[in-house]
Amino acid sequence: MTGRVIPLGRIAGIPIRLDSSWFLIFALVTWTLAAGYYPAEFKGWPRWEYWMIGAVTAIMFFISVVLHELSHALVARYFGTSVQSITLFIFGGVSRLGGVPASATREILIAAAGPAASLLLAAVFRVLEPAASALAPAALALLRYLAYINLMLGLFNLIPGFPLDGGRVFRGIVWGVTHDADRATRVAGTVGRVVGYLFVLFGVWQILGGNFINGLWISFIGWFLENAAMSEMQGQAILEILTGHKVREAMRPDYTSVPADRTLQQLVDGHVLVHGQRSFLVERDGRVVGLLTLHGITRQPRPSWPTVRAEDVMIPRTKMRTTRRDADLRDVLEHMDRDGVNQLPVIENSHLSFAKTSSTSIVDG
Numbered sequence: 001m002t003g004r005v006i007p008l009g010r011i012a013g014i015p016i017r018l019d020s021s022w023f024l025i026f027a028l029v030t031w032t033l034a035a036g037y038y039p040a041e042f043k044g045w046p047r048w049e050y051w052m053i054g055a056v057t058a059i060m061f062f063i064s065v066v067l068h069e070l071s072h073a074l075v076a077r078y079f080g081t082s083v084q085s086i087t088l089f090i091f092g093g094v095s096r097l098g099g100v101p102a103s104a105t106r107e108i109l110i111a112a113a114g115p116a117a118s119l120l121l122a123a124v125f126r127v128l129e130p131a132a133s134a135l136a137p138a139a140l141a142l143l144r145y146l147a148y149i150n151l152m153l154g155l156f157n158l159i160p161g162f163p164l165d166g167g168r169v170f171r172g173i174v175w176g177v178t179h180d181a182d183r184a185t186r187v188a189g190t191v192g193r194v195v196g197y198l199f200v201l202f203g204v205w206q207i208l209g210g211n212f213i214n215g216l217w218i219s220f221i222g223w224f225l226e227n228a229a230m231s232e233m234q235g236q237a238i239l240e241i242l243t244g245h246k247v248r249e250a251m252r253p254d255y256t257s258v259p260a261d262r263t264l265q266q267l268v269d270g271h272v273l274v275h276g277q278r279s280f281l282v283e284r285d286g287r288v289v290g291l292l293t294l295h296g297i298t299r300q301p302r303p304s305w306p307t308v309r310a311e312d313v314m315i316p317r318t319k320m321r322t323t324r325r326d327a328d329l330r331d332v333l334e335h336m337d338r339d340g341v342n343q344l345p346v347i348e349n350s351h352l353s354f355a356k357t358s359s360t361s362i363v364d365g
């Protein structure tokens, strides 16, 4: 992901978003189709028609990508894994799942659902071709290309290079066979990196053969895949290091609590700027009543800082996620990552009045 993310709305309750890098690929696909593919395949149309059908095809292609991602997302949700968002970006789409599937079989089915949807779409477009050709040459051209591109999308994603869908299926198979999810990630990640390197090599070979644009694109995809596999493996390595450790070993025992009536300006001047502090427990009468984060402060317009108080923008105690000193560190960090939480108060005793002593800490992730 590169830059700004534009929300498009929700399908089945799942937010669909557009990364700004998508516009680049949209322009590139439209241009390739309007200036290359369509004029070569279907001769004698007016120029504007190539551009129009090019743009329509590009949009239909990205709708196909959304259907591919939705298919992952709905199967994941069926198996009880929450889906946070679907984002379209320069290399296609990505579904952000709230956590790892609970079993190897589920992982395989969730991963396979996307390519299955693409192959099904390809078949549907193929079947509709005769009807379209009776309608208009442009309709035939559109359907023929969509059948082709969905077939490619399905087949490409079945390549067993983690984190492509095929790589996830592969990971699920290794997991099922070895009963060791960590090992499966390492094996699939290694294969994913190899596949990434092979793409780069193939791309370079294409470039040397004079096929510059295609070669560059293939290398670029290979580089992206290798990076993605690498970062999955690094994340896995961190999780494995944490296995068996407890929250108390990683928490920061010192924390700052601030009175609920302190203004944001006072907090910024006295704590954020001086100590670089990013989160505060908010207390009233010696009891923790909420958590205030730097993010919560910066969401407020600056001119309001001298008047808005900590308790006005804090996350109230009832909505605060907390953890315990003896909780499993790996579990906690996986949950924090899933929920997009950067710090988590550790509350030792259910009596909040004790929270002011060293029994409360902030885990900073």
Ligand SMILES: [Zn+2]
Residues within 6 Å of the ligand: 068, 069, 072, 114, 115, 157, 165
């Ligand atoms: Zn997929």
